[in-house]
Amino acid sequence: MKTFDVYPLYNVNIVKGKGCKVWDENGQEYLDLYGGHAVISIGHCHPHYVSMLTRQLNNLGFYSNSVINKLQVELAERLGKVSGYDDYQLFLINSGAEANENALKLASFQNGRKRVLAIDKSFHGRTSLAVEVTDNPKIVAPINANNHVTFLPINDLSAWEKELAKGDVCACILECIQGVGGCNVVDAEFAQGLAAACKKYGTVLICDEIQCGYGRSGRFFAHQWLGIRPDLITVAKGIGNGFPMAGVLISPEFKPVYGRLGTTFGGNHLACTAALAVLDVIEKEHLVENADVVGSYLISELKKMQAKEQHIKDVRGRGLMVGVEMDIPQSEVRKKLIYDQHCFTGGAGTNVLRILPPLILTKSDVDDFLYRLHKVFATFPAEPESC
Incomplete structure (x- = not known):
């Protein structure tokens, strides 16, 4: 049997990690500015994380959610x-x-409605409802295309208020910094106006903090x-530093009803231990x-580079979630960063x-990355300046 071929893969086998560095099977070191897709929050193989998971694994790896798990209680209180x-x-x-x-x-369940508003270029997942609120027709199967979702421009409050006023919107779902969409940032005026409109029309406001949350933005x-x-x-990715885990933080306005939600593996002993670590x-x-602090420095230095580097067209984001828009394909830049400069x-x-x-x-680390990025840009010819 072979693995199902769902991703084009870089020809690198990563076998070791420490802090912001990873190593391949040949011993080559790489600077990791990808974090396994924003998953590695506290660095690879942090000793406290390794120690806590090892200790828990020696006691109990898993038992069902039909019994008390005090680690879940502790995690909820801490979080x-x-x-x-x-x-x-x-x-x-x-x-x-x-x-x-x-x-x-x-x-x-809360308001009995079905329609959802989401941002253009949004990404919220690859299953059922999650993929339906994802603005990418290529990954939405016919069985998922149920016409529940209206996609609207980011930061265009009037367009969102117009849809909300129809009175049939179940939820608005936002990535406050878009991931797959390109690190576009929701602004405060839009967010506050939308929150007020949701309250006015009885619509639930969901913030998808799966990639931009858990400290990444600097809050x-x-x-x-x-x-x-x-x-x-909603949270995931950085919550477990690589251990599969996610959660929903739920307003006190929502009252739990037995049987509505459930999970076999969610909140298991190892996952909670990882999250507590x-x-x-x-x-x-x-x-x-x-x-x-470091994210502000990164953005500032990238903008300085933009002033000198013709290939950079825009720098956006917040904290350690930053997008660099270029006039060349990101795939080509990433390949050179990986294979020539050993940076993810x-x-x-x-x-x-x-x-x-x-x-x-x-x-x-930022200075090191910028040096490598500059060397990659130097391999691409500059566009001739127009007269």
């Missing part, structure tokens, strides 16, 4: 405190797609830059603050380089 949502409730599952599925399901959640408090918040490190090493980054669309490093990134 509520550090995020500023201690009055919310936590439902634990395994992936970002599951988180968004359950958030949309909760919203529909615990990206929406906290915008002055809003959504009804539902991540919170330990985030707090002890001040990683949210670090993402803000992400991509979005055709021309956006997406930077998603571990939250432990330093200014020295």
Whole structure:
């Protein structure tokens, strides 16, 4: 049997990681500004993380959610405190797609509606409802195309208010910094106006913080830059630093009903241990603050490079979630970064380089990356200046 061929793969086999570095099977070191797609929050193989998971595995790897799991209780209390949502409730599952599925399901149970508003170029997952609210027809199968979703421009409040006024919108779902969409940022005026309109028309506001959350933006959640408090918040990726885990933070306005939600593996003992270890490190090493400081430095230095480098057309994002729009294909830049400069980054669309490093990134790492990126740009011919 062969694996199902779903991704074009780089010809690199990564076998070891430490901090912001990874190594392939030949011992070649790489600077990691991709973090396994924003998953590695506290760095590869952090000793505290490894120690806690090893200890838990020696005690108990798994038991079902039909019995008490005090690790879930501890995680909910810790996460509520550090995020500023201690009055919310936590439902634990395994992936970002599951988180968004359950958030949309909760919203529909709450108001009895079916229609959803989402941002153009949004990405919320690859399953059922999650893929239906993803603005990419290529990955939406006919069975998923149920016409529940209206896609609208980012930051165009009047367009969203017009749809909400029809009175049939179940939920609005937002990535406050778009991932696959290219690191486009929701602005505060739009977010606050939308939150007020959702309240007025009885619509649930969902913030998808799966990629932009968990400290990456320089606040615990990206929406906290915008002055809003959504009804539902979805998290995954950085919550477990590589251990599959996700969650939905649920407003106290939602009352749990036995049987509506459920999960076999969600919130298992190893997953909760991983998440608690991540919170330990985030707090002890001040990683949210670090993402803000180092991310601001990264964006500032990239904008300085933009002033000199013809290939950079725009720099956007916040914290350690940054998009560099170029006049050359991101796929070609990424290949040269990996094979020639030994540096991992992400991509979005055709021309956006997406930077998603571990939250432990330093200014020295930024300088190292910029040096490598400059060397890659030097291999592409400059466009002749127009007269």
